[in-house]
Amino acid sequence: MTRQTALANAEHYFDSGAFQSDLGALVGYETESQNPDQRPELYRYLEQAMLPRLEAAGFTCRIHDNPDPKGGPLLIGERIEDPALQTVLTYGHGDVIRAQTEQWRDGLHPFRLVEEGERLYGRGSADNKGQHLINIAALEAVIAARGKLGFNVRIVVEMSEETGSVGLPEFFREHRQELEADVLIASDGPRLQPEIPTLFMGSRGGTSFDLVLVLREGAHHSGNWGGLLADPAMILSHALSSICDRRGQIRIPEWRPDSLTPKVREALRGLPVEDGDGPRVDTDWGEEDLTPAERVYGWNSFAILAMSSGVPEAPVNAISARARATCQLRYVVGTDPDDILPALRRHLDAHGFEAVQIIPHDRGFFRATRLDPDHEWVRFAAASLERTAGKAPHVLPNLAGSLPNDSFTDILGLPTIWVPHSYRGCSQHAPNEHVLKPLCRDALRVMAGLWWDIGEMV
DSSP states (O other): OOHHHHHHHHHHHHHTTHHHHHHHHHHTSOOBTTOGGGHHHHHHIIIIIIHHHHHHTTOEEEEEOOSSTTSOOEEEEEEOSOTTSOEEEEEEEOOBOOOOGGGSOTTOBTTBOEEETTEEEOTTTTTTHHHHHHHHHHHHHHHHHHSSOSSEEEEEEESOGGGTOTTHHHHHHHTTGGGOOSEEEEOOSEESBTTBOEEEOOBOEEEEEEEEEEOSSSOEEHHHHTTTSOOHHHHHHHHHHHHBOTTOOBOOGGGSOSOOOHHHHHHHTTOOSOOSSSOOOOTTSSOTTSOHHHHHHSSOEEEEEEEEESOTTSOOSEEOSEEEEEEEEEEOTTSOGGGHHHHHHHHHHHTTOTTOEEEEOSSOOBOOBOOOTTOHHHHHHHHHHHHHHSSOOEEESSBSSOOTHHIIIIISOOOEEEOOOEETTSOTTSTTOEEEHHHHHHHHHHHHHHHHHHHTOO
């Protein structure tokens, strides 16, 4: 049997309708990890959807409770053909973001896969059920063609990624020996353009927090007290504007990274930031002397996710007592994660905003990671994808979003390669989430090719 046989097996899996049927079954599990009522579904996904399929493919599997009671279960599986061979660790998460059922448009439902033209709609279709299904099916395609993989593979499926992968670091420390490998090869996030494979080797970190200003008890009539009582919304707005200038350039020195090296800039040169399906990039926003690709992949970005003061949906003529802003910093390697909030405190105090409280969010926290674009595994994977796709992949030092990649790099000590199978217009974390059928078919092919090529390594 040949490499082409493995690719043909992957193509047949898609063309026969089996991929769509299997994805529909996975989407049907209502695995909202942010909804405590759906906790039994998290176990059911691993027990009924993952375990039988992986065991049929020759994996020995075990489901574990999360060491953090707030987290969902985890599955570890392994298929060891020869301890002397390369061992690949792969990963997926079966939990999904909140369904937002009422916000999906007519004819769609988050937990029912719906086909419309080249799109397959359903919660988790892109993030991340469709992605780890592709990787598992591609492994099966290679086994069917070769009779074996030619390497060892271990897999982790977690059910808490959408709540910050709570418990994952502790779990990895406890099970480090069971997760030993030479490299992580997994899939999450989007391609830069749907028709061109993408590799990325890390992710920006992310931390979120509230800025809160409370000045008094209760609101007071704006006619009687206007000009006499300080307005918390006004003060908080000025505090926020001290963090960034009017085009979003960060003013806190400690939040300005030192890692945008010539090598990273060269890796980012020419990479697209628009795919024709999402919003147009605002060219006058962000760090003025950076390219758009450098701003989103090589730099930090601060965002105000929500703000409130008074009762926005029913305003009254009163000066409110408090104001709140929910904020987030996405940051790259070269930013000290332990100094993010202390640096913010120093900055606010220095600008006269000592009364503004910083309230960290009590949820998982991903740290920034990045692998050298010249790493041997990067070169190997890029060459494999180009061989299958007939075009060079986009190679990103790190994803703009955040992933639990730090658990693989910092705890397991692995080089990390991510091959995403979605695209930026997929509406993940939003109503009407979907995947593109041509992209999924292509992803099955490139992953079958990559798995095949690893089995050829000596």
